[in-house]
Amino acid sequence: MIFQKEISITPLSRGFHIITDVITEVILSSGIMTGTAQVFILHTSASLTINENTDPTVLLDFESYFNQSVSENQDYYLHNYEGADDMPAHIKASLLGASVHFPISFGRPRLGTWQGIYLGEHRNDGGSRKIIITINGE
Amino acid sequence: MIFQKEISITPLSRGFHIITDVITEVILSSGIMTGTAQVFILHTSASLTINENTDPTVLLDFESYFNQSVSENQDYYLHNYEGADDMPAHIKASLLGASVHFPISFGRPRLGTWQGIYLGEHRNDGGSRKIIITINGE
Amino acid sequence: MIFQKEISITPLSRGFHIITDVITEVILSSGIMTGTAQVFILHTSASLTINENTDPTVLLDFESYFNQSVSENQDYYLHNYEGADDMPAHIKASLLGASVHFPISFGRPRLGTWQGIYLGEHRNDGGSRKIIITINGE
Numbered sequence: 001m002i003f004q005k006e007i008s009i010t011p012l013s014r015g016f017h018i019i020t021d022v023i024t025e026v027i028l029s030s031g032i033m034t035g036t037a038q039v040f041i042l043h044t045s046a047s048l049t050i051n052e053n054t055d056p057t058v059l060l061d062f063e064s065y066f067n068q069s070v071s072e073n074q075d076y077y078l079h080n081y082e083g084a085d086d087m088p089a090h091i092k093a094s095l096l097g098a099s100v101h102f103p104i105s106f107g108r109p110r111l112g113t114w115q116g117i118y119l120g121e122h123r124n125d126g127g128s129r130k131i132i133i134t135i136n137g138e
Numbered sequence: 139m140i141f142q143k144e145i146s147i148t149p150l151s152r153g154f155h156i157i158t159d160v161i162t163e164v165i166l167s168s169g170i171m172t173g174t175a176q177v178f179i180l181h182t183s184a185s186l187t188i189n190e191n192t193d194p195t196v197l198l199d200f201e202s203y204f205n206q207s208v209s210e211n212q213d214y215y216l217h218n219y220e221g222a223d224d225m226p227a228h229i230k231a232s233l234l235g236a237s238v239h240f241p242i243s244f245g246r247p248r249l250g251t252w253q254g255i256y257l258g259e260h261r262n263d264g265g266s267r268k269i270i271i272t273i274n275g276e
Numbered sequence: 277m278i279f280q281k282e283i284s285i286t287p288l289s290r291g292f293h294i295i296t297d298v299i300t301e302v303i304l305s306s307g308i309m310t311g312t313a314q315v316f317i318l319h320t321s322a323s324l325t326i327n328e329n330t331d332p333t334v335l336l337d338f339e340s341y342f343n344q345s346v347s348e349n350q351d352y353y354l355h356n357y358e359g360a361d362d363m364p365a366h367i368k369a370s371l372l373g374a375s376v377h378f379p380i381s382f383g384r385p386r387l388g389t390w391q392g393i394y395l396g397e398h399r400n401d402g403g404s405r406k407i408i409i410t411i412n413g414e
Contacts, residue, residue: 042250057354078195112318180388216333
């Protein structure tokens with residue numbers, strides 16, 4: 001059995017945001033009890049990853065780390081006409097990835113106790129973001 | 139329904155290359171209308187990722203970024219007998235990943251407008267590369 | 277057909293470890309001949325990735341690279357009360373990812389000749405780790 005749904009995330013500020021609840025809601029609505037979920041973001045300057053779901057300073061440290069690791073205004077950037085945040089956003093999107101995947105068990109996302117789903121918004125003004133959730137299961 | 143096909147990519151120069159068309163062709167041939175695609179590269183010194191599909195300077199900036207971020211000839215490298223490009227190639231392969239995954243909708247890859255599939259060739263002379271595409275769907 | 281199994285990995289030292297054999301054993305037990313495997317770790321300070329399976333120095337170079345690339349004791353870390361290794365562990369977990377995915381062909385993991393499955397233990401004392409393997413196939 002396949003279930004697929006597109007959702008839209010309202011504009012978020014640059015940085016990392018936990019979106020576990022909205023994804024869980026879609027999964028619960030699918031009626032699939034056991035399987036795999038694929039959560040895919042349709043953009044190249046935002047990302048999805050799974051990390052710590054409790055202490056909000058982890059989200060802030062992620063933003064600091066990736067800003068330091070993928071600097072703006074590098075001399076070697078050729079793709080710079082969409083703003084200083086644009087090329088770093090593309091690189092961050094690939095370092096973190098456009099999708100997350102996790103098991104479904106007993107009709108729910110089977111995440112670890114401390115795991116949540118992060119949306120990384122890497123543009124200063126990224127606008128709303130589209131996500132497609134596809135579940136394979138039974 | 140499961141569809142699986144192995145393809146071979148002719149040797150590419152070191153750097154990033156868009157391979158969306160060849161992957162799309164395989165997906166169209168599967169006849170699967172809704173589901174998930176897994177595209178997996180059978181190598182540890184090349185990678186797959188999803189990023190911007192229009193401006194070729196993004197591909198060049200990716201190569202520059204990863205060359206700077208994963209330097210050759212680090213003093214601490216122990217695995218260096220296959221050439222200066224080898225250990226960095228392994229690290230880049232894991233930073234970016236051996237697979238990409240995206241939804242299938244209406245019989246086609248459901249990618250965002252600006253998304254393409256990149257093959258990252260991280261060796262100077264990587265030779266041809268094998269990829270397996272597996273689709274779960276209906 | 278869906279197959280799902282949870283396994284526990286006994287405590288490993290900080291660094292990278294090849295766990296291909298234990299994953300392969302689960303896949304063989306599933307009886308699924310063709311499909312996709314999802315291997316998911318239920319933690320935010322350990323990771324899964326696919327890389328070179330033969331020379332143990334690659335594992336050591338991975339540990340060196342990620343320690344250098346994601347430094348401990350950065351001034352900007354706010355999340356630091358769980359130890360100097362904690363925030364770097366979270367970042368490494370997202371750079372490498374919480375899951376790996378590969379094809380199943382002829383009832384076996386369809387990995388490249390040189391590919392193995394790595395567990396990255398990013399804490400000094402991470403304890404045992406839980407992994408869920410889910411296979412979609414036929």
